[in-house]
Amino acid sequence: MSQIIIYTIITLVAIGAVAAIILYFVAQKFKVYEDPRIDQVEEALPAANCGGCGFAGCRNFAEALVKSDSFDGLNCPVGGNDTMASVASILGREAVESAPLVAVIRCNGTPEFRPRTNTYDGASSCAVEHSLHTGEGGCPHGCLGHGDCVDACDFDAIHMNPETELPEVIDDKCTACGACVRACPRDIIELRKKNKKDRKIFVSCINEEKGPIPKRNCSVVCIGCSACFKVCPHDAITMNNNLAYIDPVKCRLCRKCVVVCPTNAIHEIHFPPPKIVGVAKETETSKSKENETKQKN
Amino acid sequence: MGLLTFSLGGIHPPENKISAGKKIESPGLPEIVTIPLAQHLGAPSKVVVARGDTVKTGQIIAEANGFVSTNIHSSVTGKVLKVDLFPDSSGYRRQAVQIQVEEDDWVEGIDLSDTLVKDFDKSQDEIRKIILNSGIVGLGGATFPSHVKLMTPKGKTAEYLIINGVECEPYLTADHALMLEKHDELIVGVRILMKGLGVEKAIIGIENNKPDAIKIMEKASAEFDSIVVKPLKVQYPQGGEKQLVQALLKREVPSGGLPIDVGVVAFNVGTVYASYLAVQKNRPLLERVVTVTGKSVKKPSNFLTRVGTPVSYLIEKAGGLPEDTAKVINGGPMMGKALSRLDVPIVKGSSGILLLMEEEAYRKETQSCIRCTKCVTVCPMGLEPYLLMTQAEKAMYEEMEGEKVMDCIECGSCVYTCPSSRPLLDYIRLGKGELGKILRARKAV
Numbered sequence: 001m002s003q004i005i006i007y008t009i010i011t012l013v014a015i016g017a018v019a020a021i022i023l024y025f026v027a028q029k030f031k032v033y034e035d036p037r038i039d040q041v042e043e044a045l046p047a048a049n050c051g052g053c054g055f056a057g058c059r060n061f062a063e064a065l066v067k068s069d070s071f072d073g074l075n076c077p078v079g080g081n082d083t084m085a086s087v088a089s090i091l092g093r094e095a096v097e098s099a100p101l102v103a104v105i106r107c108n109g110t111p112e113f114r115p116r117t118n119t120y121d122g123a124s125s126c127a128v129e130h131s132l133h134t135g136e137g138g139c140p141h142g143c144l145g146h147g148d149c150v151d152a153c154d155f156d157a158i159h160m161n162p163e164t165e166l167p168e169v170i171d172d173k174c175t176a177c178g179a180c181v182r183a184c185p186r187d188i189i190e191l192r193k194k195n196k197k198d199r200k201i202f203v204s205c206i207n208e209e210k211g212p213i214p215k216r217n218c219s220v221v222c223i224g225c226s227a228c229f230k231v232c233p234h235d236a237i238t239m240n241n242n243l244a245y246i247d248p249v250k251c252r253l254c255r256k257c258v259v260v261c262p263t264n265a266i267h268e269i270h271f272p273p274p275k276i277v278g279v280a281k282e283t284e285t286s287k288s289k290e291n292e293t294k295q296k297n
Numbered sequence: 298m299g300l301l302t303f304s305l306g307g308i309h310p311p312e313n314k315i316s317a318g319k320k321i322e323s324p325g326l327p328e329i330v331t332i333p334l335a336q337h338l339g340a341p342s343k344v345v346v347a348r349g350d351t352v353k354t355g356q357i358i359a360e361a362n363g364f365v366s367t368n369i370h371s372s373v374t375g376k377v378l379k380v381d382l383f384p385d386s387s388g389y390r391r392q393a394v395q396i397q398v399e400e401d402d403w404v405e406g407i408d409l410s411d412t413l414v415k416d417f418d419k420s421q422d423e424i425r426k427i428i429l430n431s432g433i434v435g436l437g438g439a440t441f442p443s444h445v446k447l448m449t450p451k452g453k454t455a456e457y458l459i460i461n462g463v464e465c466e467p468y469l470t471a472d473h474a475l476m477l478e479k480h481d482e483l484i485v486g487v488r489i490l491m492k493g494l495g496v497e498k499a500i501i502g503i504e505n506n507k508p509d510a511i512k513i514m515e516k517a518s519a520e521f522d523s524i525v526v527k528p529l530k531v532q533y534p535q536g537g538e539k540q541l542v543q544a545l546l547k548r549e550v551p552s553g554g555l556p557i558d559v560g561v562v563a564f565n566v567g568t569v570y571a572s573y574l575a576v577q578k579n580r581p582l583l584e585r586v587v588t589v590t591g592k593s594v595k596k597p598s599n600f601l602t603r604v605g606t607p608v609s610y611l612i613e614k615a616g617g618l619p620e621d622t623a624k625v626i627n628g629g630p631m632m633g634k635a636l637s638r639l640d641v642p643i644v645k646g647s648s649g650i651l652l653l654m655e656e657e658a659y660r661k662e663t664q665s666c667i668r669c670t671k672c673v674t675v676c677p678m679g680l681e682p683y684l685l686m687t688q689a690e691k692a693m694y695e696e697m698e699g700e701k702v703m704d705c706i707e708c709g710s711c712v713y714t715c716p717s718s719r720p721l722l723d724y725i726r727l728g729k730g731e732l733g734k735i736l737r738a739r740k741a742v
Binding site: 117118121122123124125127128131132133134135136138140209213 | 384388389390624635637638658659663690720723724727730
């Protein structure tokens with residue numbers, strides 16, 4: 001009886017030894033060299049796997065970082081400059097500072113400003129509604145309000161406001177990964193430079209049509225009048241196809257354009273109430289302030 | 298022996314053919330017509346008139362822009378107000394010509410009489426040319442330019458001409474009315490298309506819920522051995538080209554293919570009538586029969602409507618918009634799309650305007666999929682709608698290609714049968730659109 005146990009043990013040990021030897025040589029033969037820095041870099045990344053960098057996940061991004069010679073075009077928007085600095089120290093390179101960004105919604109078509117002319121009864125998805133018709137209001141560019149952007153956000157940074165029927169971005173949570181930008185079928189979400197105290201000035205409309213029709217659809221539409229373009233002292237505003245665009249880098253947040261916009265299409269957010277205002281435009285400014293606070297709530 | 302029908306899937310919704318038996322009448326001319334430049338599948342036509350021009354009824358206002366495209370004719374006489382962007386049935390603004398109607402003065406050489414012209418001596422090429430010049434497209438709804446269908450591609454031969462008088466869509470009666478009133482003209486049209494296509498055999502398929510049409514068409518075609526009328530069992534979506542070919546000939550059109558792949562070309566009866574008018578009377582396609590119907594509509598009608606007439610005008614002529622109207626649908630209840638505004642024009646592809654009452658208009662609340670596979674059972678194309686919907690929801694458009702989403706004929710049987718009222722077709726259409734973009738981009742590379 002004990003003999004059988006001994007033989008069994010000897011046989012098993014022998015098999016184990018032979019297998020170990022074979023495996024050792026096979027492992028040597030088929031060894032894949034992997035840069036140990038990839039693991040280190042991956043460790044330093046936020047592990048959100050959001051795809052904001054343009055890669056499928058943090059691992060792929062880490063591989064790309066290690067492989068490339070410079071950080072050109074490689075940036076983790078979620079981790080920001082701190083993460084990129086630690087990645088740079090792992091790889092022994094100079095970190096490139098990039099301005100943090102934040103998502104803004106370029107539509108202010110609340111039911112008050114953009115009267116609803118019909119009711120949509122189909123699938124609750126912006127992509128579906130966009131493919132079917134112009135939306136409940138007449139504007140073919142405005143927010144549809146089903147929250148495809150909310151579903152896309154991995155960071156809980158964007159929510160629908162049931163009152164305005166528009167999404168709102170929580171600046172502190174937004175990592176500028178760009179998931180909402182890709183999800184929006186109407187392309188109204190833009191990533192813009194984050195300013196001090198989260199202050200923002202932007203044209204909250206993407207309408208490029210001229211004439212009275214857009215104005216009939218929505219009262220806070222950009223009608224391409226160029227008033228802001230003329231008044232801007234920093235050359236930050238450009239007019240493309242009847243649509244004003246404020247360059248976030250050039251803009252110095254002087255707020256002159258906000259006052260002159262006849263339709264209140266230019267938004268200012270997180271600013272204190274203006275101290276000196278042109279007398280004639282006072283009412284309009286306060287109105288735009290009102291809109292802004294409404295959007296914030 | 299049971300009646301013919303297609304073998305896979307299908308449903309039988311309530312027929313509600315309220316306007317059946319109503320004579321085709323003219324609603325008159327509106328004050329302004331808006332004629333879109335993209336009324337057909339393929340490239341939008343190129344406009345050849347400008348603001349301020351005076352156009353006559355039947356005059357070409359936009360020319361074919363490529364092979365898969367067609368001419369568009371003015372449907373009225375008057376002054377061109379604008380060539381600009383106007384909302385189409387989806388509300389998006391597209392190129393169209395707006396004409397202020399003055400009178401109804403047709404271009405010279407067009408025969409406006411009602412007399413039946415039986416004999417024709419045109420050659421095959423002449424017929425094809427007339428069809429192209431007359432701007433004829435498939436009037437069943439897909440609006441595919443008819444001259445393209447008549448040109449059999451190399452390596453394929455057409456054996457049968459199938460005439461689609463099925464009209465399986467509930468409520469609609471436009472084709473039915475046409476068969477009852479214009480049966481003799483239709484038979485001449487069938488002969489013209491047979492010659493244009495170069496085939497010896499034609500089959501007219503009509504569903505069994507229109508016994509009067511079957512009888513009258515059988516009588517009209519009695520003197521021609523080559524034209525057969527076949528009654529079909531009532532089953533939706535039998536009016537789909539592929540389903541009809543399968544029902545009549547037991548031939549299955551391959552995935553991604555056309556009926557010509559199995560030696561068949563199919564035309565709707567509306568198209569046949571338009572071809573008759575074009576070849577025998579020199580009349581281009583500028584009007585069509587449109588059913589205006591609904592349970593609460595005062596005067597359900599079949600209107601011979603000029604292209605470009607506003608929907609609101611037709612509703613006015615059918616007794617006005619009933620107070621309890623909750624939804625206006627362009628087309629039938631199964632495949633039509635709800636309109637978000639009523640100032641949009643009737644186009645070549647509009648077969649009906651359906652007004653739904655408050656109590657029947659809304660969809661039920663969407664619930665979770667219970668995996669009953671009813672949608673799979675009824676899908677006439679053998680697809681898996683529940684899977685396609687999930688894929689479209691998750692934006693897995695490329696994976697949908699393998700599931701053959703492009704074969705979907707958008708008949709809506711899956712949505713009709715779903716006990717959880719899931720918006721299956723909404724998402725499938727989205728997936729088709731997005732996958733179409735991907736496929737076109739791939740082709741362009």
